[in-house]
Amino acid sequence: MSGQGPLSDQALLESLLASLSGRIRSFVLDGDSAPLLADDTTGMVDQLRSVAEGFPSDGSVAFAALHVLSYVHWCRYLALLGDERHAEFEAAMDLFVHLQESRPDLLPPEVRQRLQVQGDTRESDDGLDEATSQAVVILQSDASSADLDRVIGLLRGATRSAGRWHPGRALALSNLSAALYMRSEESSGDADLDEAIDTATQAVAVTPPCHSNLPNYLTNLGLALCARYESRGDVADIEAAVAVGRRAYRALPPGHPNRVGVLLNLSGSLHVRSATTGDLGDLAEAMDLLRRGSKSVSDSDPDLVMLLSNLSTLLMTRYRRKGAERDLEESLSTVRFAVQKATDERARAAPLANLGAVLLARFERLGEAADLDGAAQSLRTAICTLPKSHADRPAALLNLCLVLLTRHERTEDPTDLTEAIRAGQAAVDATPPSSTARAARLSGLGNALRARFELTGDRSDLDQAITLGRQAAKLTPPGHGDAAAYLCNLSNRLRIRFDQGGDWADLTEAVQTARLSVQWTRIGAPETCRALSNLAMALMARYEYVRDLDDLNEAILAGRKAVPAAAADASNLAGMLNNLGIMLRVRFESTSEPVILNEAIDASQKACQVSEPADPRLAGRLSNLSLALQARHQLFRETNTPIEADDLAEAIDLSRRAVELAPVPGPRRASFLSGLGNALRAWLDQTGDQESVDEAVAAFQEGLSILPDGHPDRIGLLVNLGLALGERFAMGGGHKDADAAIRAWSTAAATQTGEASARVTAAERWGALAAFLGRVPSALDGYATAVKLLPMAAWRGVGKTSLERLIADRSGLACDAGACAVQAGLPEEGIELLEQARGIMWAQMLETRTDLSALAEERPILAAELIRVRTSLDHFERVQLEE
Numbered sequence: 001m002s003g004q005g006p007l008s009d010q011a012l013l014e015s016l017l018a019s020l021s022g023r024i025r026s027f028v029l030d031g032d033s034a035p036l037l038a039d040d041t042t043g044m045v046d047q048l049r050s051v052a053e054g055f056p057s058d059g060s061v062a063f064a065a066l067h068v069l070s071y072v073h074w075c076r077y078l079a080l081l082g083d084e085r086h087a088e089f090e091a092a093m094d095l096f097v098h099l100q101e102s103r104p105d106l107l108p109p110e111v112r113q114r115l116q117v118q119g120d121t122r123e124s125d126d127g128l129d130e131a132t133s134q135a136v137v138i139l140q141s142d143a144s145s146a147d148l149d150r151v152i153g154l155l156r157g158a159t160r161s162a163g164r165w166h167p168g169r170a171l172a173l174s175n176l177s178a179a180l181y182m183r184s185e186e187s188s189g190d191a192d193l194d195e196a197i198d199t200a201t202q203a204v205a206v207t208p209p210c211h212s213n214l215p216n217y218l219t220n221l222g223l224a225l226c227a228r229y230e231s232r233g234d235v236a237d238i239e240a241a242v243a244v245g246r247r248a249y250r251a252l253p254p255g256h257p258n259r260v261g262v263l264l265n266l267s268g269s270l271h272v273r274s275a276t277t278g279d280l281g282d283l284a285e286a287m288d289l290l291r292r293g294s295k296s297v298s299d300s301d302p303d304l305v306m307l308l309s310n311l312s313t314l315l316m317t318r319y320r321r322k323g324a325e326r327d328l329e330e331s332l333s334t335v336r337f338a339v340q341k342a343t344d345e346r347a348r349a350a351p352l353a354n355l356g357a358v359l360l361a362r363f364e365r366l367g368e369a370a371d372l373d374g375a376a377q378s379l380r381t382a383i384c385t386l387p388k389s390h391a392d393r394p395a396a397l398l399n400l401c402l403v404l405l406t407r408h409e410r411t412e413d414p415t416d417l418t419e420a421i422r423a424g425q426a427a428v429d430a431t432p433p434s435s436t437a438r439a440a441r442l443s444g445l446g447n448a449l450r451a452r453f454e455l456t457g458d459r460s461d462l463d464q465a466i467t468l469g470r471q472a473a474k475l476t477p478p479g480h481g482d483a484a485a486y487l488c489n490l491s492n493r494l495r496i497r498f499d500q501g502g503d504w505a506d507l508t509e510a511v512q513t514a515r516l517s518v519q520w521t522r523i524g525a526p527e528t529c530r531a532l533s534n535l536a537m538a539l540m541a542r543y544e545y546v547r548d549l550d551d552l553n554e555a556i557l558a559g560r561k562a563v564p565a566a567a568a569d570a571s572n573l574a575g576m577l578n579n580l581g582i583m584l585r586v587r588f589e590s591t592s593e594p595v596i597l598n599e600a601i602d603a604s605q606k607a608c609q610v611s612e613p614a615d616p617r618l619a620g621r622l623s624n625l626s627l628a629l630q631a632r633h634q635l636f637r638e639t640n641t642p643i644e645a646d647d648l649a650e651a652i653d654l655s656r657r658a659v660e661l662a663p664v665p666g667p668r669r670a671s672f673l674s675g676l677g678n679a680l681r682a683w684l685d686q687t688g689d690q691e692s693v694d695e696a697v698a699a700f701q702e703g704l705s706i707l708p709d710g711h712p713d714r715i716g717l718l719v720n721l722g723l724a725l726g727e728r729f730a731m732g733g734g735h736k737d738a739d740a741a742i743r744a745w746s747t748a749a750a751t752q753t754g755e756a757s758a759r760v761t762a763a764e765r766w767g768a769l770a771a772f773l774g775r776v777p778s779a780l781d782g783y784a785t786a787v788k789l790l791p792m793a794a795w796r797g798v799g800k801t802s803l804e805r806l807i808a809d810r811s812g813l814a815c816d817a818g819a820c821a822v823q824a825g826l827p828e829e830g831i832e833l834l835e836q837a838r839g840i841m842w843a844q845m846l847e848t849r850t851d852l853s854a855l856a857e858e859r860p861i862l863a864a865e866l867i868r869v870r871t872s873l874d875h876f877e878r879v880q881l882e883e
Contacts, residue, residue, distance in 0.1 A: 009051050013061065016048040020068050024075055033079035036072070045072055052209035053251040062210030067106065069208065070095035074108060094206040097165045115165060131158035132172045139178060145186055151179045173203035174217045181224045186389045190231060190434075196224040204244075209251075216258050218248035219265045226269050230436045233477065238276060241269040249289070260303040263293040264310060271314055275481045278522050280321065287314045302347060308338035309351040316358055321481065321522075328365065332358045345385050353382035353396035360403050367612060369410065375403045383423075388430075394437070397427035398444045405448050410616075417455065420448045436480075442472040443486045450493055459500065466493045473513075478520050484527055487517035488534045495541050507542055514538040518558070529566035529576055532558045537881045540583060549590065556583050563603075575882040577607035578621045582881060585628050594635060601628045608654075617882060619661035623672050626654035630679055633686075648686060651679045659699075665706045667713060673703035674717055681724055690731060696724045715754025718744045719762050726769055738773060742766050742782075749785050756792040763789060764813055767820065776824045783817035787833050 023035040035041075052065035073092035077085050096111045104112065135151045143151070155176040162169060180196035200221035207214050225241035228234070245266035252259055267286035274282035290311040297304050312335035319327035335355045342348035356379035363371035379400040386393040401424035408416040424445030431438040446468035453461035469490035476483045494510035497503065514535040521531045539555035542548070559580040566572040584600030587593070604625035611618045629651040636642070655676035662669040680696035683689060700721035707714050725733075725741035748754065748762035767782025790813075817833040 009054055013048070013051045013055070013065075016044055016051065017064055017068055020044055020048065020072050024068070024071050027075045027079060033075075036075055036079055041072070041076070045069065049209045050247075053214065053247060055210055056253050057210045057212040059210075062208075063102065065210060066095060066099050066208045067103075070099050074111070093165050095208055097167050097206075098208050098211070101167065128158045128162035128166055128172055129168050131155055132168055132175055135172075135175045135179065139175060139182070143179075143182065145183070148179050148183045148186075152176065152183065155179065170203045170207045170217060171213060173199045173206075174213070174220050177203065177220045177224060181220065181227060184224075184227065185391055190228070193224055193228045193231065197221065197228060200224055212253060212256070215248040215251045215253075215256060215262050218244045218251065219258065219262050222248065222265050222269055226265075226272055229272065231432055231434055233434070233436050233475070235276065235477075238269065238273045242266070242273055242282075245269045260293055260297065260307065263289050264306060267310060267314070271317065274317070276477070278321075278481055280318065283314055283318050283321075287311060287318075290314065299341065302343065305338050305342045305347050305351060308334050308341070309354050312338065312351070312354050312358060316354075316361060319361065320527075325365070328358070328361060332362060349382045349385035349390075350392050352378045353386070353392055353399065356382065356396070356403060357399045360399065360406065363406065367614065372403060372407045372410070376400065376407065379403060394427045394430040394441060397423045397430065398441045401427060401444050401448055405444075405451055408451060414455065417448065417452055421445070421452060424448045434475075436475065439472040439475040439486060440482060442468045442475070443482075443489050446472070446493065447489060450496070453496075462493060462497055462500070466490065466497060469493055481522070484517045484521040484531050487513050487520065488527075488531055491517060491534055491538055495538050498541065507538070507545075510538045511535075511542060529562045529572055532562035532565060533576055533579060533881075536562065536579060536583065540586075540881060543586075547590075549587075552583070552587055552590070556580070556587060559583050574607045574611040574615070574621065575617065577603045577610070578617075578624060579881045581607060581628060582624055585624075585631060588631065592635070594632075597628065597632055597635065601625070601632060604628050619658040619668065619672060620880070620882070622654045622661070623658040623675050626651040626658065626675055626679060629654070630675075630682060633682060648679065648683055652676070652683060655679050667707065667711070670703040670706045670713060670717065673699040673706075674713075674720060677703070677717075677720055677724060681720070681727065684727060688731075693724055693728045693731065697721065697728065700724060710753045712753050712755070715748045715751045715758045715762070718748035718751070719758055719765070722748070722762065722765055726765070735773075738769060742769055742778065745769075746782070746785075749782070749789065756789060759792075760786050760789045760813075764816075767816065771816075771820055771823075776820065780817075780820050780824050780826070780829075783813070783820050784829075784833060786813055787817050 020041070023038075023041065026032040026034075027036045048065060048069060052061060055061040055065075070092055073088045073095065077088035077092055080088060093111065093114070096107055097115065100107055100112075100115055107115070131154045135155055138147050138151050141147075155172055159169065159172050159176065162172070166172075177196045177200035180192045180199065184190075184192035184196065200217065203217045204214070204221055207217055222241045222245040225237045225244065229237035229241065245262075248262045249266050252262055256262070267289045270282040270286035270289075274280065274286070290307050294304060294307045294311065297307070312331045315327045315331035315334065318324070319331060332355075335351050335358055338351035339348055339355060342351060356375040359371045359375035359378065362368070363375065379396055382396050383393065383400060386396065401420045404416040404420035404423065407413065408420060424441065427441040428438065428445050431441050446465040449461045449465040449468070452458065453465065469486065472486040473483070473490055476486055491510045491513040494506045494513065498506040498510060514531070514537075517531045518535050521528050536555040536558040539551045539558070543551040543555065559576065562576040563573065563580060566576045581600045581602075581604030584596050584603060588597040588600060604621065607621045608618070608625055611621055629647045633648045633651070636647075655672060658672040659669065659676055662672055677696040677699035680692040680699065683692045684696070700717050703717045704714060704721065707717070722741040722744035725737045725744065729735070729737035729741060745762040745766035749759050749766060751759065763782050763786035765782075767779045767786060770776075770779035770782055814833070818831065821827065821829045821833055
């Protein structure tokens with residue numbers, strides 16, 4: 001409340017004054033101390049102070065409250081015995097100092113005498129006033145570190161030498177607190193903050209309610225408390241900061257010169273507490289304060305810029321919590337107005353930094369590249385203008401890091417990534433180790449380092465990113481609004497390192513961290529979909545190695561929950577639907593449930609429908625839908641269900657569109673070409689269309705031309721190219737196609753970087769086609785190669801599903817290899833191949849464990865090494881989900 005209190009406060013104040021006055025009279029006139037020493041008196045005194053703070057300093061209420069409070073403490077001092085008397089005496093004298101200024105005749109004789117003795121010591125008294133005047137002049141200028149040191153030394157000495165009840169003591173203490181707070185911002189000194197809080201608390205304690213300076217003293221105390229919370233994370237500090245901020249606002253008289261400062265401090269404390277507790281009510285209260293402040297100043301008032309800039313920041317915070325586009329748009333219009341109203345570069349720096357953050361958020365929602373460029377320009381200008389010691393500079397550096405990182409992900413410009421890492425490191429370096437703000441900066445730098453790892457493959461970048469992620473998570477309490485996001489980032493990095501090195505501990509920690517991020521995500525928060533999607537990716541990674549359907553089912557459950565959580569954001573919704581479609585298709589491959597496949601197709605179709613046409617991820621989504629439709633076409637063929645030609649025709653069209661949307665040669669285009677080739681082969685099988693096989697061959701050949709030798713995806717393209725060429729040969733294509741098919745398969749079989757079971761398939765196909773052509777020596781080479789590769793394909797680390805498929809698909813290999821050797825006139829070699837192939841298959845059927853989970857529990861290091869090897873061998877089949 002500002003100014004005159006409402007009737008309820010007036011009535012309460014009058015009641016308290018009357019009750020306490022009555023107790024004073026009972027003691028003074030009747031010698032009855034019982035009412036004055038009753039248990040409720042202290043509570044009534046505190047209540048009177050609180051209520052009186054809402055009334056003007058120049059009215060009758062101020063005088064009555066000062067008079068009654070000073071005499072309550074004095075009379076209790078006289079009535080009490082023991083150590084309690086001292087505290088009452090000090091409280092009374094602190095108030096009598098102020099009563100002396102207006103009505104010295106009302107002071108008790110003993111008090112008057114004590115104050116008179118102090119007043120006779122004029123030198124020290126004048127020294128305090130002079131020191132305070134000098135300090136105010138310095139603090140209102142651009143004080144250097146040396147200036148702050150001088151002010152602090154000056155005020156410390158003056159307050160120690162001045163009388164205990166000097167009327168200017170509170171002002172000197174408050175200015176000392178302000179100087180200590182300012183120095184702590186530059187030096188990150190917790191000792192300065194502790195002393196700032198102690199001196200500000202003293203200044204408030206010796207100041208009566210209704211005093212015109214009380215709002216300033218409370219505001220200085222609140223600033224120091226909030227800073228210490230951000231440094232140490234003690235929730236009691238931010239609770240106290242909000243409480244004193246509200247007291248300061250309540251104590252504001254009309255036209256107070258520091259009204260805006262009080263509003264900014266209280267709104268800032270509420271904002272910080274909201275980030276800690278997630279209470280949107282604190283945000284609403286803070287925004288209401290800033291809106292009132294903005295309306296109370298003129299358009300030419302320099303304070304308007306700071307009010308508007310801070311309001312924009314609060315609107316952005318609420319947008320990130322609730323995802324309402326209107327908050328984003330209001331934040332943008334508000335901060336642009338603040339930039340427009342700033343009269344010089346220095347005043348423009350803070351709102352420009354905020355503008356950069358808002359433009360980044362709008363890019364993330366709408367995908368307009370101009371917003372990214374504008375954000376980078378605004379932040380660079382702000383950083384160049386802000387002094388290195390300015391409190392807003394580290395946040396601006398972090399946002400520049402995030403903007404440049406986002407632009408790098410879009411344009412793949414390495415200079416953006418280099419600058420992003422440099423800005424992120426500068427933000428971390430400028431933040432004290434124990435600051436709560438450090439977590440966001442550690443996480444942002446970690447994201448940039450992870451991106452550089454993906455660009456260069458430098459493992460040290462990924463290791464450092466994980467270290468930074470762990471530090472960020474450790475610095476952030478569970479209830480903090482960003483805790484879930486930091487855990488998501490850490491989980492992703494751990495999962496990536498597992499993919500690289502196969503350390504089972506990394507994958508275990510990734511799953512645990514992802515689960516924790518879901519638990520710590522607030523219900524209905526925009527980050528819910530990301531936390532759920534991240535959990536799904538971690539579980540899918542583990543499923544691919546252990547083949548535990550419980551992991552797959554939990555991943556699908558998380559994916560299903562992520563879809564409605566992303567409904568308000570079309571760009572995220574498309575990714576969540578795409579991931580769900582992929583996971584459901586993987587489950588169909590394991591369980592052959594038609595209803596699951598239909599759900600996968602539905603999710604993938606919706607993902608494509610809600611994707612923006614310019615979204616670079618659309619090509620992958622189209623390809624995934626094509627694969628799902630191809631799977632349903634194959635299911636219909638295997639179950640003799642009437643085939644829907646539309647499924648296959650649509651799959652081909654989708655694959656063609658995916659290829660068109662990925663014009664740059666690379667693994668993505670090669671993958672889409674492979675999908676297109678397989679769809680065209682299925683079309684050939686259904687329709688006998690000669691042109692489809694020609695297009696399939698061309699697709700596989702282009703895919704191979706894109707991928708470098710040694711790339712693990714080459715083997716799949718080689719196998720499929722051989723199949724397409726073999727089919728064209730069967731349609732009358734001539735021996736040239738047969739020769740090319742055998743070359744493709746023999747090359748695939750010799751490719752050591754591909755999946756072992758695919759190499760077996762290639763070798764067996766090579767042998768079969770060569771045998772058909774009567775090329776017995778070549779056929780025997782093919783079959784012999786297939787048998788020699790079997791131990792690699794059927795080793796004990798292979799998952800149960802993959803092994804069962806391998807045994808079923810290779811049931812005739814032993815006989816075919818033996819027969820070919822006999823035909824070549826080498827019966828002994830035939831028997832050897834027959835026994836070797838049968839021995840491998842039988843040993844695996846009888847002895848292989850179902851998965852590596854038991855081994856991981858007993859011998860985690862050995863299991864991790866087996867998984868690392870399997871990672872390399874099975875890379876071809878990895879599922880690629882969107883982050």
